[in-house]
Amino acid sequence: MxxxxxxxxxxxxxxxxxxxxxxxxxxxxxxxxxxxxxxxxxMPWWLLGISxxxxxxxxxxxxxxxxxxxxxxxxxxxVWWAFLLTGMLTVFVYAHLWKRSGVLTDVEFYELRYSGKMAAFLRGFRAIYxxxxxxxxxxxxxxxxxxxxxxxxxxxxxxxxxxxxxxxxxxxxxxxxxxxxxxxxxxxxxxxxxxxxxxxxxxxxxxxxxxxxxxxxxxxxxxxxxxxxxxxDPAQALGVFIIPLAVQWWSVYYPGAEPGGGGYIAQRMFAAKDENNSIAAVFFFNAAHYAxxxxxxxxxxxxxxxxxxxxxxxxxxxxxxxxxxxxxxxxxxxxxxxxxxxxxxxxxxxxxxxxxxxxxxxxxxxxxxxxxxxxxxxxxxxxxxxxxxxxxxxxxxxxxxxxxxxxxxxxxxxxxxxxxxIGAGTGLLFILRWFWWRINAGSEIAAMVISFVIAVYFQFFHGYTGLPELTGWEQVVIGVAITTIGWISVTYMVRPTSQKTLLHFYEVARPGGPGWQRVLDIAEQAGREVQVYKDEAWRVPQGIFCMVLGSVAVYGALFATGYWIYGRWILAGFITVVAVAASVMLFKAWRKLITIGPEDEELYE
Structure with a gap:
């Protein structure tokens, strides 16, 4: 030809x-x-989403x-459809946080969130890595x-x-x-x-x-x-369905589907003209990418x-x-x-x-x-x-x-x-670092190094050890378990981020939630006015509700399309109705999510 x-x-x-x-x-x-x-x-949401x-x-x-x-x-x-859950979590929980942070890259985030020489090292190392x-x-x-x-x-x-x-x-x-x-x-x-x-x-x-x-x-x-x-066939069900939905989506870093957002998806969020355009862009991306x-x-x-x-x-x-x-x-x-x-x-x-x-x-x-x-x-x-x-x-x-x-x-x-x-076990850290003050630069370095070493071991050395051969999902689960235990252990072994940096990050990003209560209490004891932060409603519960509805709507569209193609009309029609109902509910829940927060927009600046 x-x-x-x-x-x-x-x-x-x-x-x-x-x-x-x-x-x-x-x-x-x-x-x-x-x-x-x-x-x-x-940039507007539609251009960023299409990009x-x-x-x-x-x-x-x-x-x-x-x-x-x-x-x-x-x-x-x-194995990749499961990452829709990651994407929807980014849409309704993390997109507005990334936009508020005001950084040029998600790697610059490290010196906004962490303090000291370790934070600087992490930023430089992560930039190269x-x-x-x-x-x-x-x-x-x-x-x-x-x-x-x-x-x-x-x-x-x-x-x-x-x-x-x-x-x-x-x-x-x-x-x-x-x-x-x-x-x-x-x-x-x-x-x-x-x-x-x-x-x-x-x-x-x-x-x-x-x-x-x-x-x-x-x-x-x-x-x-x-x-x-x-x-x-338990082996197939575990490898392609159960593990991706139960473990992989929240625990594995993969470009374009990073838990908590990141990479070139975050780059597009930073380029948005405001928070609403940032959120809409990521939602459009996930809907089009999967459905x-x-x-x-x-x-x-x-x-x-x-x-x-x-x-x-x-x-x-x-x-x-x-x-x-x-x-x-x-x-x-x-x-x-x-x-x-x-x-x-x-x-x-x-x-x-x-x-x-x-x-x-x-x-x-x-x-x-x-x-x-x-x-x-x-x-x-x-x-x-x-x-x-x-x-x-x-x-x-x-x-x-x-x-x-x-x-x-x-x-x-x-x-x-x-x-x-390579990314197995790092995802949970990327999700929690916005909402748990105790996570520090040492946590990130440990997660990155441990997951990489495990990946190298399985790729190049496991075959020479005489141990039983492992499937791809078994390697991922082992990597997630070891990496997660490792970075959580290091979190408590390394000195916490400075109170000054933590409070500044909170004032900029406004993540909310009980994981920051200790930081706000210390600031209040030191005479800092933080009551406005304590009174602010936490967006995450409503965001997770929107995430579930968004996932049902997109999965519904994906599967309904497949069954229409297969000619299974009754099942296709039923799933289509479910997808439409979830979309209507999402529209209402999304509007409610937007209203959560202080009325004074200057508080975000």
Missing amino acids: ELAPIDWTIIGAYLLFSVIIGLVVARQAGKSSQQYFAAGKN MVATTFSTDTPNLVANIVRTDGVSGNW LGFVFNVVIMATVSLAAIKIAGVLMGLSPVETVVIGGIVTVIYSTLGGLKGVLFTDFFQFFLAIGGSIIAAYVALNHPQVGGFEGLFQHPEVVGQLNILPDFN LRPWPWIIVGLCSIIVFPDIASMKEAFPDAASVAGDDMGYAAMLTFIPTGWLGLVVASLTAAYMSTISTHLNWGSSYLVNDFYQRFINPASSEKELVMVGRISTVLLMVVAGGLALLLQDALGSFQILLQ
């Missing part, structure tokens, strides 16, 4: 359009680090879903997906894909900063959604598939259709089981990509049947998905390296022009390292499991 001139024209037009947007906003983005990394902190969705729709996402569907069936997607190490792994995973798709659709080698994709993306990413990313994400969102729908339509109409009827009756597909796992996008990917993954029943068949069909062939290549393999013209549009949509994610991670990672490492520790007196320049240099460096690592990875699902393990 070769791309026709019309296909290349469509792809080239999209790339040119992206560069033009970068050029248009480049001058404004270069004025200051706040413009470059936070788009002036004046979040576009960013998390990368080239590796449909590959990951196809991998899951081919190996564990539709129900296997619970997240901005460089962790971020590079994410971008390498995304680039791996691009390698597989380019190998199948264009016949490019892994090195050619990394070099070409890296150069184009770096040029675009360095021009416009976050504002350029947001504007291009807006168009990339619709292009990517359209491309995935075209891919699903073509896959269904493949002669070997025979539409929905042929797909759902095929013996190799029937067993893969269940939305809920087979509870008669709108998955089914076209799932359908393509199911169709690929019929056309390419095993990895050997994909290696035979695509010899240029044989070295990286795996179940996650099922999605790219099905794209080869898209006709000329439409194929160019789909490839452009995948290019958009790739560029959106990579550009976000480049800007986000660079913001850490510049704001939280270079300016904080290397040259505090640096000018805004210098900070932007350093940001652009670090952008190039991040892309080079990520491209090199991408050449060493093998499959999307394996990379997903590695990232889950």
